[in-house]
Amino acid sequence: MAVDRIRLAEGLAAIVADVPGQEGLPERLCHACLAALPVDGVGLSLMTNEHAGGRMLLGATDAAGSKIEELQFSLGEGPCVTAFSEARPVLVPDVTTDEVRLRWPAFAEQVAAAGVGSLFAFPLQVGAIGIGVLDCHRIRTGPLEEVTEALVVATAVTAALLDHQARVLSAAEVKPELIDLSWRDHAAVHQATGMVSSQLSVPTDTALARLRAHAFCEGRPLKDVAADVVARRLRFSEEDGG
Known part of the structure; x- marks a missing residue:
């Protein structure tokens, strides 16, 4: 499936413009991502090297998405963590393989028990600067053929989040960070x-x-x-x- 970049960017920008504060924005962005990609669920996390733990759950489309994000936050390991630290997509077609269990042992065991078959993490970044990660999951195993489309979605989400940040900064006396979401x-x-x-x-x-x-x-x-x-x-x- 092809993603209309302009339409997606306009749609996400409209979501940001339509939400006066921070309430509801994360979930609406997640559902917009889900509508654009052939996956079963989406999760968003903000990441920074300036806070203890460096990572916070932003939102998810479903219980499995929330579980994936919470596990990685709690355990400090998983595709999302690796995607951010290495600034590249991390594609896991099957979470039950030996390679996955060796790389992220605690995470692999628990995410498989949650009924997730495959997981694909895409960093949210501007140039070399990362602000978070988009996690996409499927119940079934198998590769994600639409990697290019997912990268387009990740870029659009990054722009939408930065647009939200700019709007908040222009209106606030105390300057919050994206992590405040x-x-x-x-x-x-x-x-x-x-x-x-x-x-x-x-x-x-x-x-x-x-x-x-x-x-x-x-x-x-x-x-x-x-x-x-x-x-x-x-x-x-x-x-x-x-």
């Missing part, structure tokens, strides 16, 4: 990271790794573990390993 969803993780950093006297990236390890060992979402830390139901120490 998803701050509410992961604010507890950032607060908990700071608390664990203080409890253990370690850098924030080490504190986040401890949070992730605890969540993985307990089989719980990272945001739930973070909520326990913030509510002081859970305290990390060197003696008990968190």
